Amino acid sequence: MKLLVCIKQVPDMESRFKPDAAGTWYSESDLAWRMNEYDEFAVEQAVQLREKLGEGAELTVLSIGPDRVVEAVKKALAMGCDNAVHIQDPAAALKDPWQIASMIAAFAKDRAFDLIFTGMQSQDRGSAQVGVTVAEQLGLACTTTIVGFEYDNGTITTKRELEGGVKGVVKLKTPALVTCQLGLNVPRYPTLPNIMKAKKKEIVAIAAAELLREEPLTTTASFHPPAKKGGGIVLEGEVGSLVDQLIGILKEKTAVLR
Amino acid sequence: MKALLIGEYREGKLLDSTYELFGFAAQLGAESALLLVGNEAQLPAFGGTLYLADAAVCGEYNPDLHKKLVLEAVQKENPDYIIFVHSSYGWDLAPRVAAALKTAQISEVTAIVSGGFEVGCCNAKMRRTVKQNNNKAVLTIQAGAFPALQPGGTPQLQRLAAEGATTLEFIGYEPAEKKDVDLGKAEVIVSAGRGVGKKDNIPIIAALAKTLGGELGASRPVVDAEWVSHSHQVGTTGQTVSPKLYVACGISGAIQHLAGMKKSDFIVAINKDKDAPIGEVADVLIVADVMQFVPALTAKLA
Amino acid sequence: MFLDLTEEQKLIQDTARDFAKAELEPVAAALDQSDDRGPLLANLKKLAELGFMGLNVKGDYSGSEAGVVAFSVAMTEIARACASTAVTVSVNNMAAEVIQAVGSEEQRRAYIPKICSGEYPAAGFALTETCAGSDPAGMCSQAVDDGDSWVLNGSKIFITSAPYAGVFVVWAVTDKDAPKGKGISCFLVEAGTPGLIVGKEEKKMGQHASATCELIFADCRIPKSALMGKLNDGFRIAAGELAGGRIGIGSLGLGVGLAAMDYATRYVTERSQFEQKVSNFQAIQWMIADGYTELEAARLLLMNAAYRKESGKSFAKEASMAKMYATEAANKSCYKALQMLGGYGYTRDFPVERYARDARITSIYEGTNEIQRLIISREILRNSS
Numbered sequence: 007m008k009l010l011v012c013i014k015q016v017p018d019m020e021s022r023f024k025p026d027a028a029g030t031w032y033s034e035s036d037l038a039w040r041m042n043e044y045d046e047f048a049v050e051q052a053v054q055l056r057e058k059l060g061e062g063a064e065l066t067v068l069s070i071g072p073d074r075v076v077e078a079v080k081k082a083l084a085m086g087c088d089n090a091v092h093i094q095d096p097a098a099a100l101k102d103p104w105q106i107a108s109m110i111a112a113f114a115k116d117r118a119f120d121l122i123f124t125g126m127q128s129q130d131r132g133s134a135q136v137g138v139t140v141a142e143q144l145g146l147a148c149t150t151t152i153v154g155f156e157y158d159n160g161t162i163t164t165k166r167e168l169e170g171g172v173k174g175v176v177k178l179k180t181p182a183l184v185t186c187q188l189g190l191n192v193p194r195y196p197t198l199p200n201i202m203k204a205k206k207k208e209i210v211a212i213a214a215a216e217l218l219r220e221e222p223l224t225t226t227a228s229f230h231p232p233a234k235k236g237g238g239i240v241l242e243g244e245v246g247s248l249v250d251q252l253i254g255i256l257k258e259k260t261a262v263l264r
Numbered sequence: 265m266k267a268l269l270i271g272e273y274r275e276g277k278l279l280d281s282t283y284e285l286f287g288f289a290a291q292l293g294a295e296s297a298l299l300l301v302g303n304e305a306q307l308p309a310f311g312g313t314l315y316l317a318d319a320a321v322c323g324e325y326n327p328d329l330h331k332k333l334v335l336e337a338v339q340k341e342n343p344d345y346i347i348f349v350h351s352s353y354g355w356d357l358a359p360r361v362a363a364a365l366k367t368a369q370i371s372e373v374t375a376i377v378s379g380g381f382e383v384g385c386c387n388a389k390m391r392r393t394v395k396q397n398n399n400k401a402v403l404t405i406q407a408g409a410f411p412a413l414q415p416g417g418t419p420q421l422q423r424l425a426a427e428g429a430t431t432l433e434f435i436g437y438e439p440a441e442k443k444d445v446d447l448g449k450a451e452v453i454v455s456a457g458r459g460v461g462k463k464d465n466i467p468i469i470a471a472l473a474k475t476l477g478g479e480l481g482a483s484r485p486v487v488d489a490e491w492v493s494h495s496h497q498v499g500t501t502g503q504t505v506s507p508k509l510y511v512a513c514g515i516s517g518a519i520q521h522l523a524g525m526k527k528s529d530f531i532v533a534i535n536k537d538k539d540a541p542i543g544e545v546a547d548v549l550i551v552a553d554v555m556q557f558v559p560a561l562t563a564k565l566a
Numbered sequence: 567m568f569l570d571l572t573e574e575q576k577l578i579q580d581t582a583r584d585f586a587k588a589e590l591e592p593v594a595a596a597l598d599q600s601d602d603r604g605p606l607l608a609n610l611k612k613l614a615e616l617g618f619m620g621l622n623v624k625g626d627y628s629g630s631e632a633g634v635v636a637f638s639v640a641m642t643e644i645a646r647a648c649a650s651t652a653v654t655v656s657v658n659n660m661a662a663e664v665i666q667a668v669g670s671e672e673q674r675r676a677y678i679p680k681i682c683s684g685e686y687p688a689a690g691f692a693l694t695e696t697c698a699g700s701d702p703a704g705m706c707s708q709a710v711d712d713g714d715s716w717v718l719n720g721s722k723i724f725i726t727s728a729p730y731a732g733v734f735v736v737w738a739v740t741d742k743d744a745p746k747g748k749g750i751s752c753f754l755v756e757a758g759t760p761g762l763i764v765g766k767e768e769k770k771m772g773q774h775a776s777a778t779c780e781l782i783f784a785d786c787r788i789p790k791s792a793l794m795g796k797l798n799d800g801f802r803i804a805a806g807e808l809a810g811g812r813i814g815i816g817s818l819g820l821g822v823g824l825a826a827m828d829y830a831t832r833y834v835t836e837r838s839q840f841e842q843k844v845s846n847f848q849a850i851q852w853m854i855a856d857g858y859t860e861l862e863a864a865r866l867l868l869m870n871a872a873y874r875k876e877s878g879k880s881f882a883k884e885a886s887m888a889k890m891y892a893t894e895a896a897n898k899s900c901y902k903a904l905q906m907l908g909g910y911g912y913t914r915d916f917p918v919e920r921y922a923r924d925a926r927i928t929s930i931y932e933g934t935n936e937i938q939r940l941i942i943s944r945e946i947l948r949n950s951s
Contacts, residue, residue: 223362
């Protein structure tokens with residue numbers, strides 16, 4: 007059984023983000039990088055399945071980006087992936103989700119993966135498009151936002167996280183793609199001996215140009231901080247009127263009252 | 265400009281978020297048609313074209329068939345925008361539709377701005393303005409970002425049907441688990457401070473939390489006095505929280521407490537003291553007696 | 567010149583940081599205040615399973631083979647969350663390394679895997695005595711050859727992890743007539759050996775969760791095979807291994823200093839006085855500049871010492887420089903950080919007072935900083951005369 011897990015390296019979200027020179031994405035200087043949190047759950051689930059299947063299963067990790075993404079790839083290898091593919095693209099941040107998905111699909115097309123895992127979205131771009139789009143391009147069964155996963159002889163039973171804590175139980179058959187939500191499992195820490203041993207695992211490098219055939223469908227016009235929150239309002243007066251005023255404000259400013 | 269809005273049903277009920285699609289379309293200035301995979305017993309008051317497919321046949325979660333239905337409605341309407349709520353339903357279906365049409369998708373729109381749509385990024389710390397490169401776009405709008413709008417009227421029904429093999433089998437819903445208090449995940453927290461006066465008053469604060477669908481929080485002195493258990497404590501020695509709404513009842517705002525809650529999206533403070541430091545972080549400071557204001561608010565909301 | 571960490575070292579740093587943040591930091595304040603060591607021991611076990619107890623130990627003995635630089639950055643990350651856990655990890659690594667360096671193949675295979683895997687919750691390093699603190703060669707504990715076995719008598723003090731260590735590396739005088747330092751040997755003593763008594767636990771200013779105890783040998787009989795290294799060669803072994811331990815303690819100090827400055831810096835950007843953020847005041851800005859500059863210098867000294875040890879170069883002087891500088895920078899940083907928090911800094915509602923107490927010992931243990939200066943100047947003078 008051939009498994010693929012797609013990961014992205016993203017900045018630590020505690021970072022302060024500043025626009026780059028073009029003003030369309032963040033400046034990469036002074037950022038600490040790590041594996042996209044959603045993808046950690048995807049890797050963990052893929053590794054658990056890989057371990058359960060034992061001999062005969064092969065788990066490949068794939069990442070697109072500049073050379074720095076190799077660190078995230080090595081983490082996935084240390085967590086238990088068998089081998090890796092690095093699609094070398096120094097300008098990956100300028101690609102839109104359609105192009106990124108197309109590159110993954112172009113790689114996966116003739117390689118007959120039975121099951122592909124991705125994160126539900128990236129923490130930085132947050133489009134939640136790439137996984138589903140890969141599945142559509144490859145014609146795979148696909149479900150998203152999973153917080154439960156079981157595999158048995160070609161059938162996958164997932165639990166999707168819906169709003170308000172409700173879950174939807176969905177079955178699908180391989181070949182398939184699932185996008186993983188936080189809380190799906192408990193991602194392992196890579197052990198130090200495994201980090202050192204991951205050095206010996208193969209990382210195949212493929213130039214982005216070999217896979218990219220698609221033009222972008224969207225353009226980022228600007229990257230900027232949200233509009234500043236104004237100062238607070240002070241309300242004084244009779245209780246009944248205060249209650250009405252507050253309910254009005256909550257309806258207008260929050261999604262809590264409908 | 266034409267928009268095709270895709271509403272949502274869950275367990276036979278039309279979701280309220282559907283009305284946010286109308287609110288968004290109104291801001292966009294688009295003429296709207298609506299597609300629902302639901303049931304005729306629950307239709308919104310809406311004066312335009314309503315494409316209706318039966319959820320009893322097509323399922324509430326069946327992306328293969330729902331994609332077909334959307335594409336059929338797209339063919340009939342030829343909309344400029346196909347708009348979903350950015351929900352577990354919307355973010356699942358939208359990319360399938362966009363891929364089938366090979367058209368742009370812009371996810372989780374928070375505002376309409378000149379030159380495109382504003383979307384959140386970097387864990388909502390930053391924003392991007394995104395525009396489509398072709399004349400048709402699939403949009404998902406952030407839940408709660410646009411005001412709900414009830415357009416009124418009677419829809420012109422057009423029934424759609426879809427069939428065919430599907431790759432997914434929807435087994436059913438699992439209800440939400442009942443859990444002990446988990447402030448980290450609560451969307452609304454109503455916290456009690458020393459200003460509530462005494463232990464007997466805690467249920468009054470808890471009642472407001474319940475009415476708002478949230479959890480009870482507390483400041484350090486209230487926990488130390490054993491009015492509530494430590495699992496409710498917000499602050500440096502308790503939990504750090506960032507709910508959508510934080511209501512501080514009778515909390516003066518010691519820095520230990522502020523550090524634990526000031527990242528909340530919207531903060532309401534109720535305090536007798538207009539100059540209490542909680543006012544520094546509050547979006548709204550209600551200058552009132554907590555024990556008068558809170559029960560009145562709860563009664564009005566209930 | 568390459569001043570960055572390798573990808574593997576970065577991943578080890580990330581793993582240490584993630585683990586420390588998720589598992590150590592949440593219990594650090596409670597561990598400081600309570601006598602219950604359950605959470606400490608549980609975390610030590612997890613750290614062992616991840617490979618943190620034998621960073622510079624060969625895979626043959628269940629070590630991680632990650633090197634000394636990785637050891638240093640891991641110690642710093644662990645100490646950022648909990649100095650008590652960090653000192654235990656540092657001593658365990660030192661014990662495993664000394665056994666690897668001078669133990670027989672049999673001794674290595676018998677003990678190192680138990681330390682690395684966490685089968686032993688900890689390992690002890692028993693050198694200091696009441697009469698032999700900064701001057702370990704002046705020790706009084708004796709080991710007498712009894713034909714079939716060695717018989718140990720005497721006592722040790724300030725022994726980290728003594729109540730839960732599975733094995734102790736113990737030094738004792740084996741030739742009391744030899745010149746000073748030439749008659750000391752090194753032994754491996756298993757916990758539970760009759761005559762090995764864990765004495766009173768010190769009540770310390772900081773690093774509360776780490777036990778620091780007296781260790782008493784009362785006709786403690788150990789097999790002949792317990793001798794480690796050559797007879798009467800123990801003092802040289804101790805001197806060599808302490809140099810490596812200094813990299814660990816310096817890295818620990820750096821972690822505590824960084825934790826304090828990071829906390830205080832975040833605090834001053836949030837706290838307002840005189841209608842402005844406290845960080846707007848130049849007095850505060852200078853504390854930030856000085857604190858971080860010293861910690862950065864400490865980090866570079868530590869990296870240099872670790873790199874030299876890892877590449878087989880002499881490193882005793884550099885390790886002493888790094889230990890001395892880093893632990894003093896840590897103390898100064900904690901002092902500044904506490905000042906930056908004002909009165910709050912002195913309260914237990916904020917972690918800085920704990921950092922300040924935890925940092926204080928770092929300029930004392932593993933050789934006082936006065937001894938470090940002695941080592942540094944001796945090395946320099948030796949080469950210039």
